[in-house]
Structures are given as C-alpha cells and as structure tokens.
Amino acid sequence: MSLKWITLNDRLQNGAKLINSLPTNKFKIILTQIQSSKGDPFTEEELTKLQESLKLNSANLQLLIQCIAHIFKQSSKVILKPTVLQKQLVEDLKLDEEKSEEFVKIWLQETKNDFGNFEDRLKLEDMSWEINLQTASKLCSKETKPNARIHFKLSDNHNKKDNVTLELDEEELLNLYNNLEMIQAKLDNL
Numbered sequence: 001m002s003l004k005w006i007t008l009n010d011r012l013q014n015g016a017k018l019i020n021s022l023p024t025n026k027f028k029i030i031l032t033q034i035q036s037s038k039g040d041p042f043t044e045e046e047l048t049k050l051q052e053s054l055k056l057n058s059a060n061l062q063l064l065i066q067c068i069a070h071i072f073k074q075s076s077k078v079i080l081k082p083t084v085l086q087k088q089l090v091e092d093l094k095l096d097e098e099k100s101e102e103f104v105k106i107w108l109q110e111t112k113n114d115f116g117n118f119e120d121r122l123k124l125e126d127m128s129w130e131i132n133l134q135t136a137s138k139l140c141s142k143e144t145k146p147n148a149r150i151h152f153k154l155s156d157n158h159n160k161k162d163n164v165t166l167e168l169d170e171e172e173l174l175n176l177y178n179n180l181e182m183i184q185a186k187l188d189n190l
Contacts, residue, residue, distance in 0.1 A: 003092055005078040006071065015067025016093045018060055024098045026054065027068075031106055034069045041065065075107055082108050122154040122162060148173050 006012070019027060030050070034041045042050065042065070051061050071093070075085060082104050089100035127150065134145040152164040168176060 003088055005080070006074040006093075008092065011063065012067060012070070013094070015063050015070075016095055018056070018064040019068065019099055020094070020096045022054065022064075022099075024096075024102060027099055028102045028106070030065070031068055031072070031103060034065065035072055035106055035110055041069070071103070072107065076110065122156050124152060125155050125161075126153040127151065146170055 022030070047061065050056075051058060054061065054064075056064065071089075080088075085107065086100045086104045089095045089103060090097060093100075095103070129148060129150045132147050132149060134147075146169075148166075148168050150166045150168070152166075154162045154164060166176075
C-alpha cells in the first residue's frame, strides 16, 4: 500500500526496524523528547548516554532519531483518524503494535494541543443570507453601497448554540468567495 503522507524508502524501513528493536518504554521517552523539542532534541551528552543505553552505534542512533522525528512530523501534517494512523504504522511501516500504539497516543495528544478537541468544535447547523443596498446618504445622494449579511447558526455536541453574522461589502464577499473556491478545489483534489 502506498501512503500519501510519507514516502517509504530503505532508510525509513531500516529506521522502523531500529524502532522495533527498542524496549517500548525507551521508545516512548525518545518520542516524547523529540516531539517536545523545538530544535535538537538531545544534547551531545544525552546522545552519548542514549548510544550506550541502547547499544547502538552513532550512525544507527542518528537514523533512529531522524526516523522517529520524520514519521512524527509527516503524520502531523495530515488529518487521519487515530485508528487509521495506527493501522498504517503497523501494516505499512511494519512497526510493532505496542510502538504504534504509543506513537498514536503521543500524536493524538499533540494534535489535540495544536487543533483543540474536534468533538468540542462548533458545527454549522444552518445558514441564511440577505443583501442590503444603501441607496442614499447625507453625503452623497447617488452612491449605492451593496453589502451582504451571512448568518451562521452553530452548535456543538453539548447543544450549546451560537449565532455568527458576517457583514461584507462587495470586495470582502468576492475575497470570501475566492477563498472558498480554493478550498473546494483542494478538497476535490484529495
């Protein structure tokens, strides 16, 4: 099976074998450290200790760290169900069940931090719109200014309701339309 979110190659498959050779608790620690770091996840001293602890040579340790970081980074760029991600990690990347489970737990936690809990997101219940035309004002009696009002009725899973109204002039409405067209084109290409 071909994965759209990551390219399978020999280097990645060798990295997956190294991941499988780790005890699950050490894999979890390494993954957590990689996921939480902004720059280099380990200092030189930590790398030396890891190398001794895992009994890996320097090249294999680098491959292991790069592989974990790459899988995490690539999986964070796509929207997947956790069960689908875990299945792909096991079947396509050949990760052990335990490793893939730990990976998905941390991935899910990070995804919730980045995007919030999708279950608590507002959903569009209904939408209505109207066009208003201002035909005269004290300043200029010949000027007409059209604008659109779009009303959104939103709700969440806890029956909390919210109403949002957008009032847009012609240029803003055209900008919104163009953005929606781009979104639709991207969705069509998926």
